[in-house]
Amino acid sequence: MSEAAPTGLSVPVYLDYSATTPVDDRVAQKMMDCLTLQGNFGNPASRSHVFGWNAEGAVEQARKDVADLLGADPREVVWTSGATESNNLAIKGAAHFNAKKGKHIITMKTEHKAVLDTCRQLEREGFEVTYLDPLENGLLDFDAFNAAIREDTTIVSIMHVNNEIGVIQDIEAIGKITREKKILLHVDAAQSPGKVEIDVDRMQVDLMSLCAHKVYGPKGVGALYVRRKPRVRLEAQIHGGGHERGMRSGTLPTHQLVGMGEAFRIAREEMAAENERLVKLRNRLWDGVKDMEEIYVNGDMEQRIPGNMNISFNFVEGESLIMSLKDVAVSSGSACTSASLEPSYVLRALGRSDELAHSSIRFTMGRFTTEEEVDFTINLIRDAVGKLRDLSPLWDMHKDGIDLASVEWAHH
Amino acid sequence: MAYSDKVLDHYENPRNVGVLDKDDPNVGTGMVGAPACGDVMRLQIKVDDDGVVVDAKFKTYGCGSAIASSSLVTEMVKGKTIAEVEQIKNMDIVEELALPPVKIHCSVLAEDAIAAAIADIKAKQAEQGAAAEAG
Numbered sequence: 203m204s205e206a207a208p209t210g211l212s213v214p215v216y217l218d219y220s221a222t223t224p225v226d227d228r229v230a231q232k233m234m235d236c237l238t239l240q241g242n243f244g245n246p247a248s249r250s251h252v253f254g255w256n257a258e259g260a261v262e263q264a265r266k267d268v269a270d271l272l273g274a275d276p277r278e279v280v281w282t283s284g285a286t287e288s289n290n291l292a293i294k295g296a297a298h299f300n301a302k303k304g305k306h307i308i309t310m311k312t313e314h315k316a317v318l319d320t321c322r323q324l325e326r327e328g329f330e331v332t333y334l335d336p337l338e339n340g341l342l343d344f345d346a347f348n349a350a351i352r353e354d355t356t357i358v359s360i361m362h363v364n365n366e367i368g369v370i371q372d373i374e375a376i377g378k379i380t381r382e383k384k385i386l387l388h389v390d391a392a393q394s395p396g397k398v399e400i401d402v403d404r405m406q407v408d409l410m411s412l413c414a415h416k417v418y419g420p421k422g423v424g425a426l427y428v429r430r431k432p433r434v435r436l437e438a439q440i441h442g443g444g445h446e447r448g449m450r451s452g453t454l455p456t457h458q459l460v461g462m463g464e465a466f467r468i469a470r471e472e473m474a475a476e477n478e479r480l481v482k483l484r485n486r487l488w489d490g491v492k493d494m495e496e497i498y499v500n501g502d503m504e505q506r507i508p509g510n511m512n513i514s515f516n517f518v519e520g521e522s523l524i525m526s527l528k529d530v531a532v533s534s535g536s537a538c539t540s541a542s543l544e545p546s547y548v549l550r551a552l553g554r555s556d557e558l559a560h561s562s563i564r565f566t567m568g569r570f571t572t573e574e575e576v577d578f579t580i581n582l583i584r585d586a587v588g589k590l591r592d593l594s595p596l597w598d599m600h601k602d603g604i605d606l607a608s609v610e611w612a613h614h
Numbered sequence: 615m616a617y618s619d620k621v622l623d624h625y626e627n628p629r630n631v632g633v634l635d636k637d638d639p640n641v642g643t644g645m646v647g648a649p650a651c652g653d654v655m656r657l658q659i660k661v662d663d664d665g666v667v668v669d670a671k672f673k674t675y676g677c678g679s680a681i682a683s684s685s686l687v688t689e690m691v692k693g694k695t696i697a698e699v700e701q702i703k704n705m706d707i708v709e710e711l712a713l714p715p716v717k718i719h720c721s722v723l724a725e726d727a728i729a730a731a732i733a734d735i736k737a738k739q740a741e742q743g744a745a746a747e748a749g
């Protein structure tokens with residue numbers, strides 16, 4: 203069933219940029235300059251010689267590059283190992299520090315596991331967490347949000363861009379509410395740098411988690427933005443030499459940080475042009491498949507990052523579709539591949555039926571995606587869905603006018 | 615996850631895809647699974663007057679291993695008597711397709727589909743027998 207790839211196209215085509223991105227050549231070059239004896243290899247914490255001073259200089263430039271993308275002061279950027287650590291430090295650190303004020307946290311069911319699991323841990327420690335359902339389009343339900351706020355609410359944690367469906371939450375509107383109520387606002391922004399504008403002051407964000415590897419930087423490095431005015435205080439989660447003003451000890455990995463800084467610098471400079479290109483590619487993909495029967499876009503189409511398309515192909519199971527699309531690297535909203543056999547919890551939270559949640563595919567495009575790759579993908583999708591529907595008893599039943607919801611299934 | 619060559623072969627070239635007349639008294643239809651669980655199998659077998667399976671068809675909504683399991687089953691049942699078909703166990707499918715542990719449920723579903731199809735035939739035959747006696 204696999205189409206012959208057009209000459210010049212290398213397969214598999216990578217359409218999983220929300221999982222991770224390749225490191226940009228410009229970033230890799232800068233990183234390589236910070237490793238060897240001839241390079242800038244010193245320990246940024248060494249105060250007694252030029253190796254340390256040079257490394258510190260490079261790290262501080264990187265800190266400024268990250269801060270510039272956020273509209274923040276470099277002193278508000280704390281280096282971490284990635285967004286998961288940043289989420290842990292932000293939520294646990296702020297929850298613990300503010301435990302005397304209150305022990306209630308508000309978040310959403312569509313958050314990344316790094317937020318949800320951190321909240322679960324806090325629940326085991328005696329905190330209370332409200333997990334809000336999103337609206338059908340994936341966006342925050344402000345009525346439910348306002349209703350959930352309590353006297354003892356200390357932290358609200360809402361992600362900026364959803365990793366599965368690409369929807370963009372209105373952080374500015376949330377920040378207005380949390381600031382007025384003197385509640386800390388933490389934003390998991392792992393997916394947003396270079397895709398949607400960030401301004402921590404306009405958005406009134408107090409804490410923001412970031413990582414490099416979704417923005418053409420290296421894996422294993424991230425940052426947490428921690429507001430200075432009004433000052434946000436955290437309990438450290440990793441103790442040691444007192445690096446990062448005591449908030450996160452551990453020797454700074456110069457090459458990783460330089461990579462993140464360069465990646466964020468490029469993201470800031472090229473965001474507008476890149477988004478324009480990605481919107482066209484995204485629309486090209488959708489235009490190429492939208493006439494197919496029984497397909498549904500998951501998540502709001504307007505408040506959405508340019509490179510994300512999450513589509514449910516009804517009556518086709520996601521894992522088999524991915525198998526058919528073997529020349530395209532995509533991911534399934536269904537977590538079947540991780541052996542849990544549970545459909546995507548994000549799509550379930552949107553109110554999608556199990557069938558539709560099982561039938562979803564996330565296509566995410568990025569800096570190196572081409573029109574040819576998108577066209578190739580469109581052809582593959584059409585063939586694969588056609589073939590799998592010919593194999594699908596559910597498709598037969600649908601064609602016979604049977605409402606699947608009315609059937610009594612033998613659940614196993 | 616890497617699929618075995620046999621799973622890939624059945625997935626890419628599924629055998630005996632299709633539909634038999636479910637109202638034919640010699641056709642047994644078994645539909646098992648649920649969309650909510652991510653797989654639904656419909657297996658149909660047709661027997662001759664001696665109770666030997668002469669044809670089998672399937673359609674499956676599910677992962678590649680579920681599709682391969684049901685495709686394999688249609689091959690396994692052909693030429694066997696009902697009594698022989700009843701002896702097919704899910705582990706036969708697991709071994710033949712080299713299914714990993716997380717995919718064993720696909721083989722269980724296929725075994726269930728066989729049992730459901732046979733039950734359907736037996737029910738139809740019992741009904742016919744009753745009708746004949748009454749007539």
